[in-house]
Amino acid sequence: MKHVYLDNNATTRVDPQVVSAMLPFFTEQFGNASSMHAFGAEVSGAIKSARKSIQALIGAEHDYEIVFTSGGTESDNTAILSALEAMPGRDEIITTAVEHPALLQLCDYLEKSRGIHVHVIPVDTHGRLDIAAYKAALSPKTAIVSIMWANNETGTIFPVVELAELAKEAGALFHTDAVQAVGKIPIDLKSTQIDMLSISGHKLNAPKGIGVLYVRRGTRFRSLLKGGHQERGRRAGTENTPAIVGLGKAAELALAHMDVENTRVRELRDRLEKGLLQRIPNCFVTGDPYSRLPNTCNIAFEFIEGEGMLLLLNREGIACSSGSACASGSLEPSHVMRAMNIPYTAAHGALRFSLSRDNTDEDVDRVLDALPKIVEKLRALSPFWAGAGEAPKTFNPVYA
Amino acid sequence: MWDYTDKVKEYFFDPKNAGVLEEANAVGEVGAIACGDALKLMLSIDPETETITAAKFQTFGCGSAIASSSALTEIIIGKTLDEALKITNQDIADFLGGLPPEKMHCSVMGYEALQAAVAHYRGEEWADDHEEGALVCKCFGIDAAMIERTIRSNELTTLEQVTNYTKAGGGCMTCFETLEEILAKTNAAMVDEGLIAVKEAYSSGSTDVLALKKKSREDKIRARERASAASAPIQISGLQLKPDEPDPAPAKRPVMTTLQKVKLVEKAIENIRPFLKADGGDCELVDVDGDAVYVKLSGACVGCQMASHTISGVRQKLVDATGMPLRVVPVS
Structure with a gap:
């Protein structure tokens, strides 16, 4: 693979x-x-x-x-x-x-x-x-x-x-x-x-x-x-x-390669981003969409945690990173997510995709194919998830 | 990349008993989304026998949180509530072949969800004082909040005591400066509150750490010498023990009076104590009732992550000595 x-x-x-x-x-x-x-x-x-x-x-x-x-x-x-x-x-x-x-x-x-x-x-x-x-x-x-x-x-x-x-x-x-x-x-x-x-x-x-x-x-x-x-x-x-x-x-x-970075890499990034937003409910792009590096895309997937997604993506041969707490060894999610006041329910589920001139259309297709299933699988396990579009069920853990 | 065991991966990639249990009559919800983990444990309990007939979970969390939740359901299905309540977070971690120290809290979450679910079933309030601090000792998975609590409740004022009571700093020692900082800060606060005298309070940098390390090494060597000198070869060092081993078959159970049994138990415990003491801990016999042996762990055993190993080790030793399927119950 x-x-x-x-x-x-x-x-x-x-x-x-x-x-x-x-x-x-x-x-x-x-x-x-x-x-x-x-x-x-x-x-x-x-x-x-x-x-x-x-x-x-x-x-x-x-x-x-x-x-x-x-x-x-x-x-x-x-x-x-x-x-x-x-x-x-x-x-x-x-x-x-x-x-x-x-x-x-x-x-x-x-x-x-x-x-x-x-x-x-x-x-x-x-x-x-x-x-x-x-x-x-x-x-x-x-x-x-x-x-x-x-x-x-x-x-x-x-x-x-x-x-x-x-x-x-x-x-x-x-x-x-x-x-x-x-x-x-x-x-x-x-x-x-x-x-x-x-x-x-x-x-x-x-x-x-x-x-x-x-x-x-x-x-x-x-x-x-x-x-x-x-x-x-x-x-x-x-x-x-x-x-x-x-x-x-x-x-x-x-x-x-500066031109390639700002044309081909940017197009790949945009296709990846749009594709994920279309295929997966309850997710959003973090950061400033109008003033952004051409290669970077950070998407927060609500009600699931990043490390699980990374492990499942890794099994599909796909490498990216997460701002989740558990992927870093601390208990707090990424300070960048916190500084932007991204809610905890989404901050833990933020994935960062950062492309390079080595990436291809096929790479983007692989992610578009694999990630929706992974998100679905993890959401099925999540006590906070109640189906696309609906508000999550009341869930009040004892020491939250 | 975390060093997960194959068992953790197996239980994460293909979790057993995931989802909603419609017929659940006991539900435990614990966790904190701020920390990135939360667990909803759903049990179906047979009211006649108080046996857990089905268990399912939903978890928001990392790979090891999901694996720990799934492992917990596998462990408890078929057990009675009393049996299930004896399960510790260490049992969950052991079932998975171990967890990285930073991820031990995932197993704690499983333990707490079970306690909460049983409390819910019995109509009791379950409140946990669980408070997680920053992980300090990575060898034994001890966090700052636990260290501070132990310093306060035992009025600790030396670095050596902190290691003996919490086990923190007993491994690679890279955290000793953090331990000093916590100890000095906590002692200073205790002075302000009038709990200890100024001259007792610890000041950072006052411990000769190299000497401490040498001493702990010498203590261990002495303990080993004592062990080999003792008549019966005893293996009590936590790592050599297999806590999940089933009780030996009660094939040739000798008929014994209670007095004889107590005497044997007493003697066995006396044989074990030197080894616990060598690690800064101790164990004393409190009572024997039927097949339950009540012991009190003290010193470094208190709050030690390995305490459940120690308990299993003590039980193994008692079972060997008496030939009876005894249970060891720690009391405080």
Whole structure:
């Protein structure tokens, strides 16, 4: 049975072209870029050309604005911690309720351990940011604003270009976690006021363990890791050359496929979404349908729980993900679903399908064929389900 | 990806007894949709014999919640209410070949639904003080709320006591800092409430954890040495026991006076105690009535996830020693 992989917001397949580009850098061009000999020289050339590919993908003005890191989490941590050190007299952070844990848990930690004031901006039921609350939170105390470009669970895109302009007016730094947006939608940083931006390699067909923090020229910055002059003193540690070369190749491919992503992938996503909504009663799309990544679709199925659907889909060879509590090991459903105030009865039954350019019409058909039966099966087991269109029966568990 | 046993998968993919039981005369509804699980257990009970003749369920929840519900119905069909009420959540987990620690609450939900259904049948109120906190000890599936309750009710003030009473932190120990935090916070609140003195309260970081670990290892070695020195080879460590083994056939049951029986039971329990003590627990004989042996578990056995294994182990030992099909009933 051919596997249908629809979990590309979790991680992507490393493109075979990326693998071929990387291979020589393990056994032949294995030098240390800092070395004063031929081994070093050819490696530093390869790193420079990877930097240029990423510069092109995100429309950065200079290639040296690209700082290689170990991934999105390190990039996010570096941005926030740098701003708190480098922005004198400013000690507040503004972020949103739907950020990735790489940011929210760091902010939580900073609040508890250092007493940093963190403003968490809420979203509405469609995942749209409360702009008025954001404006009200900006002040001369704001060190940094960190707002994701696109949400990993719903695909909702935030207007970061405008949000960055507002931050600038308040004199604050603006960082965006763009791990889900880079490679999926066109980005042109030089025409924006965004100071820092995080990229994760494995979300765009490069390997895991490599990422980028874009740092705009002239941005006040303090490195997170100490101990080396690499990346112009902004990220210590010998460069992970094979992965950097891989990310460079992946950036090239992403740029070349940007149109495909926004036409063919978008069409597949739309067909999947419409098909499921037609075939399955009592389900709805979460997030902002008008401002959304072309590859992501999050649908909440009422009265059933996500993990059961994932297990049954997995048996059919279909992989996607869920915001349900039981699939994550905590008791709360996804913080993104909660922030959007999606009722518990639906939040636990939210499934995320995230497509890629590798997906086909046949993949979509497989889901359209399998999922309606799965939902029906689980609803037949659910004490909350009373048939399509009807209100659920009264069901009052003892300690609900 | 959760590490589910084949039995869990089997009972999730093809659940037995799923659906609505029209003729149900006992219904138990438990769970909380906020936590992502809820269970409606429907039983048909024969009023003459108080036997469960049919059981069906509807569950909102993950794979293991559905499997646990289905397993529960399979376990209880054909049992009398008294027999069914003795089933613990551990029995449900065992029936499924075990559950991941994060998913033990699924088996607890099954246990509670059964209690609620029987209470409903008998016209009693069933209220559970069930309150689930964040999972702290992943080795034994102990949550924060349970740890805090145990600290309060036993006035615990050291990390070692917390491990002995709850078992939390007795495995891989990665949670010990969280345990310290809970202990320090709870003790501080207890000081404020005047329950313990300031100098008794625990402060985080005051335990030499490495020494604690070494000590627990040494205790275990000593216990093992004592075990091999003891005359009768006893296997009491929970993992070696098979709690679901049926009673040995009562083929050659010796005729015994009650006094003789009590003496044998007493002696058998005395033989078991050193092994329980080695794990920070203890067990004392309270009463013997017919085939029921009432024991009181204390120390680390209280609230321990393995307590039902221990009870089964004690029973096995008593059955071996007396040759009688005894039941062990824990009392508090």
